[in-house]
Amino acid sequence: MRELKKPALMPYVCCGDPNVQFTKKLIKAMVANGADAIELGIPFSDPMADGKTIQEAITRALKGGMTPGKALEMLKELRKEGVEVPIFIMTYYNIPFSSGIANFTKLAKEAGADGFIIPDLPIEESDELRSACDEHDLVLVQFITPGCSSERLEKIVKNAKGFLYAVSVLGITGARDGISEDAIELIKRTKKITELPVVIGFGISNEAQASQYVKAGADGVIIGSKIAKIYSNENSVEEVARFCSAVKEKLQKSK
Amino acid sequence: MKRYFGKYGGQFVPETLVPALAHLEEEYCKIKDDKSFQENLSNLLFDYCGRPTPLYLAKRLSKKLGVGRIYLKREDLLHTGAHKINNAIGQSLLAKKMGKKRIIAETGAGQHGVATATAAALLGLECEIYMGSTDAKRQELNVFKMNLLGTKVNIVESGSKTLKDAINEALRDYTANFKDTHYLIGSALGPHPYPTIVRDFQSVIGIEAKKQILEKEGKLPDCLVACVGGGSNAIGLFSAFLDEPVEMIGVEAGGNGKQHAERLTGKAREGVLHGMKSYFLQDENGQIQNTYSVSAGLDYAGVGPEHSNLKEMERAKYVSVNDQEALSAFKTLSQYEGITPALESAHAVGYVMKMEKAEDKTIIINLSGRGDKDAPQVMELLK
Ligand SMILES: Cc1ncc(COP(=O)(O)O)c(C=O)c1O
Numbered sequence: 001m002r003e004l005k006k007p008a009l010m011p012y013v014c015c016g017d018p019n020v021q022f023t024k025k026l027i028k029a030m031v032a033n034g035a036d037a038i039e040l041g042i043p044f045s046d047p048m049a050d051g052k053t054i055q056e057a058i059t060r061a062l063k064g065g066m067t068p069g070k071a072l073e074m075l076k077e078l079r080k081e082g083v084e085v086p087i088f089i090m091t092y093y094n095i096p097f098s099s100g101i102a103n104f105t106k107l108a109k110e111a112g113a114d115g116f117i118i119p120d121l122p123i124e125e126s127d128e129l130r131s132a133c134d135e136h137d138l139v140l141v142q143f144i145t146p147g148c149s150s151e152r153l154e155k156i157v158k159n160a161k162g163f164l165y166a167v168s169v170l171g172i173t174g175a176r177d178g179i180s181e182d183a184i185e186l187i188k189r190t191k192k193i194t195e196l197p198v199v200i201g202f203g204i205s206n207e208a209q210a211s212q213y214v215k216a217g218a219d220g221v222i223i224g225s226k227i228a229k230i231y232s233n234e235n236s237v238e239e240v241a242r243f244c245s246a247v248k249e250k251l252q253k254s255k
Numbered sequence: 256m257k258r259y260f261g262k263y264g265g266q267f268v269p270e271t272l273v274p275a276l277a278h279l280e281e282e283y284c285k286i287k288d289d290k291s292f293q294e295n296l297s298n299l300l301f302d303y304c305g306r307p308t309p310l311y312l313a314k315r316l317s318k319k320l321g322v323g324r325i326y327l328k329r330e331d332l333l334h335t336g337a338h339k340i341n342n343a344i345g346q347s348l349l350a351k352k353m354g355k356k357r358i359i360a361e362t363g364a365g366q367h368g369v370a371t372a373t374a375a376a377l378l379g380l381e382c383e384i385y386m387g388s389t390d391a392k393r394q395e396l397n398v399f400k401m402n403l404l405g406t407k408v409n410i411v412e413s414g415s416k417t418l419k420d421a422i423n424e425a426l427r428d429y430t431a432n433f434k435d436t437h438y439l440i441g442s443a444l445g446p447h448p449y450p451t452i453v454r455d456f457q458s459v460i461g462i463e464a465k466k467q468i469l470e471k472e473g474k475l476p477d478c479l480v481a482c483v484g485g486g487s488n489a490i491g492l493f494s495a496f497l498d499e500p501v502e503m504i505g506v507e508a509g510g511n512g513k514q515h516a517e518r519l520t521g522k523a524r525e526g527v528l529h530g531m532k533s534y535f536l537q538d539e540n541g542q543i544q545n546t547y548s549v550s551a552g553l554d555y556a557g558v559g560p561e562h563s564n565l566k567e568m569e570r571a572k573y574v575s576v577n578d579q580e581a582l583s584a585f586k587t588l589s590q591y592e593g594i595t596p597a598l599e600s601a602h603a604v605g606y607v608m609k610m611e612k613a614e615d616k617t618i619i620i621n622l623s624g625r626g627d628k629d630a631p632q633v634m635e636l637l638k
Pocket of ligand 1: 337338339363364365366367441442443482483484485486487488489551552553597599600623624
């Protein structure tokens with residue numbers, strides 16, 4: 001895995017929303033304006049962990065003809081064009097499963113991915129993908145939530161590589177205001193038992209939230225729905241770039 | 256409890272739901288052997304729902320078809336008109352025992368929605384149902400009934416606007432609200448432990464049928480036939496006969512020639528959706544495909560994991576019946592027996608109408624529901 005700068009700003013983008021050219025432009029603009037890593041969404045027809053905003057992004061991408069093959073092709077191009085930050089593929093398990101786990105991990109590695117984020121794959125079901133990832137030096141990012149008991153947290157952390165994805169709320173993705181005390185507690189509990197970076201996501205929509213989580217010990221933030229809202233409303237990459245640099249500036253001050 | 260049926264099943268859900276499902280499994284294990292819970296459940300099934308349902312020898316139909324002695328397991332006579340109430344009452348009691356205040360459910364044909372809304376009214380639970388807008392249109396009467404029962408119906412406009420999308424929405428709701436909410440899945444599908452829980456609550460169908468056929472025929476039947484949407488009425492009937500030398504046939508929706516819901520009989524592949532590994536209709540990239548059937552309750556891209564395993568082990572056989580054949584069975588059973596089946600159950604009857612002629616065979620068809628809900632739709636189709 002490429003090194004993750006901390007505190008990390010990690011935006012999520014749905015590949016191909018509404019087309020590949022736009023996604024490439026968006027990623028380059030975000031990286032130029034402070035994004036330290038990218039969560040690259042490969043759209044799946046039934047995104048059960050996603051709220052309305054990302055569901056709509058996925059629908060637009062699928063309408064535009066996006067496929068897993070085209071997404072990996074785009075990733076390969078980005079790498080050739082000099083995008084160096086870590087890029088994690090976010091998708092649902094049926095996408096790699098249906099293509100064949102061995103095949104898909106190999107293709108992802110060749111395209112330049114650093115790992116996978118699969119929201120419908122708890123550790124109990126993850127052996128097959130994890131060992132394929134190990135073989136290709138990819139990380140399979142694990143989720144932790146405020147509902148994890150201390151035993152479960154230990155169990156997840158023991159298996160984890162790369163970073164831990166802390167879910168800030170019980171629920172699905174979608175921009176929210178305010179911060180969650182349970183999430184702060186989760187960050188603290190986790191930092192006590194591991195050296196791995198803890199990156200927090202789900203519901204983060206502004207600099208203030210991002211900064212409070214980092215002050216509480218988070219090593220980074222993932223922002224998805226808010227970014228999709230900005231670019232789909234304004235149809236503008238510039239607005240997203242401005243948003244990223246504002247968040248980044250605040251993160252840096254919160255260290 | 257077993258997480259898998261052979262290689263199918265599992266628990267492919269967001270981490271957030273893992274503790275919630277672990278808790279559900281724990282509580283279910285407690286009530287499974289709890290005398291007072293089981294007594295309470297069977298009292299409601301008998302006094303409120305109308306169990307046991309008759310096993311009825313359909314003489315005129317048998318004579319007309321000449322494929323053997325055809326018995327109908329009359330789940331259509333149950334309160335609310337389908338087998339769905341068995342599971343809805345069972346899980347609602349469980350929810351109540353777990354201290355949940357609210358239940359949510361998906362529905363396709365609306366039968367499971369009505370059954371859940373009914374159980375909620377009976378037990379004083381808050382209830383919300385998710386239903387695709389396509390289904391809400393073709394099952395308007397059931398939407399009205401759910402409202403009448405005090406349930407809120409959330410119309411789902413995403414994806415194919417049918418059962419699959421209603422399940423997505425219900426899972427999202429559950430992920431956010433599991434602390435006070437129980438997700439009452441309506442078929443033998445979803446993440447572990449749901450396929451087992453739903454099967455167990457539906458197994459009363461097979462247990463009764465076995466006893467009844469032994470009384471009437473003095474021997475086991477040769478063959479069981481049931482329609483398969485997610486697979487709950489079929490597994491409910493089959494489960495009592497799994498270790499017996501009895502042929503089992505699951506009937507899927509063949510649709511209109513272009514589109515269908517043939518998972519175990521068609522081109523479906525192994526996949527992962529709605530928390531389970533099973534067979535799903537999907538394109539070459541793993542995107543779940545839209546399905547179609549005249550019957551909303553069979554219109555689903557996947558199938559419960561236990562059926563995938565029964566198919567793999569060749570313990571059950573899966574076949575398909577198309578819209579036309581189902582409509583013809585809908586009419587035939589009405590005209591020869593005075594029983595109008597649900598369009599779902601008409602698929603099971605439709606298969607028996609295609610069976611080879613035989614004199615001495617005994618067949619049990621699971622008549623999973625009654626056709627009242629479908630009458631307006633069929634009236635339009637037959638115009
Ligand atoms: C009467 C009836 N039969 C069958 C089904 C199909 O479900 P399952 O395969 O779970 O029995 C439905 C579903 O709505 C139904 O209403």
